[in-house]
Amino acid sequence: MTGYIDPERAQFDAFKGLDRDQQIDMLNLVRLRDKANYPGDHEAARDGLTGAExxxxxxxxxxxxxxxxxxxxxxxxxxxxxxxxxxxEAWDIMFIARYPSAHAFLAMISDPEYQAAVVHRQAAVETSRLIRSRALPLTEGFA
Structure with a gap:
């Protein structure tokens, strides 16, 4: 299976092309590496962390x-x-993160503190799915 860790440019452009003002829910499906794979110059590279750690x-x-x-x-x-x-496709971690808007999500991933943290995600993840969605009104049926 091909590892999907970061969005490709076309996917990110499609995300940014959608309404940025509405609340969004991001479905996260994550499969972890057995051993984390940090860049060689990262301080955690020598720690021998697992993907979970x-x-x-x-x-x-x-x-x-x-x-x-x-x-x-x-x-x-x-x-x-x-x-x-x-x-x-088995997943180690599954969650839905809610953001008040796509602007909030973009602010998060642009934040320097987040950018320092995402190195841990990149080292930990073997493959993942990140799916943007929006809540719909509940009805009595499935549609």
Whole structure:
């Protein structure tokens, strides 16, 4: 499976082309590396961290920035099994982060404190999915 860690330019441009003023929910599906893979010059490169330890450092260091832009974790879940879909897509971490707007998300990822923290995510993640969505009114059916 190809590792997806950071957005490609076309994906990021599509994200930025959508309405930036509405509230957004970001579904995060993450598979971790067994061993974190830091750049050789990073201070954590010699620590021998697991992917889980590196992702925990990402969470610890990025949480204040998430809160500062008005974001929050809306839902967290534990992966059990894929009932329909590729059987090789198992996830170590699953959550939905809510942002008051795409502006808030963009402010977060532009923040120098977040940019220092994201190195831990990049070292920790084998592959991931980050899916932007927006809440719809609940109805009695599925549509």
């Amino acid at each position: 590196a992702y925990a450092a990402y969470g610890r260091d990025s949480a204040p920035v998430l809160a500062r832009v008005g974001g929050s974790i809306l839902w967290r879940g534990a992966f059990d099994v894929t009932l329909i879909g590729p059987q090789d």
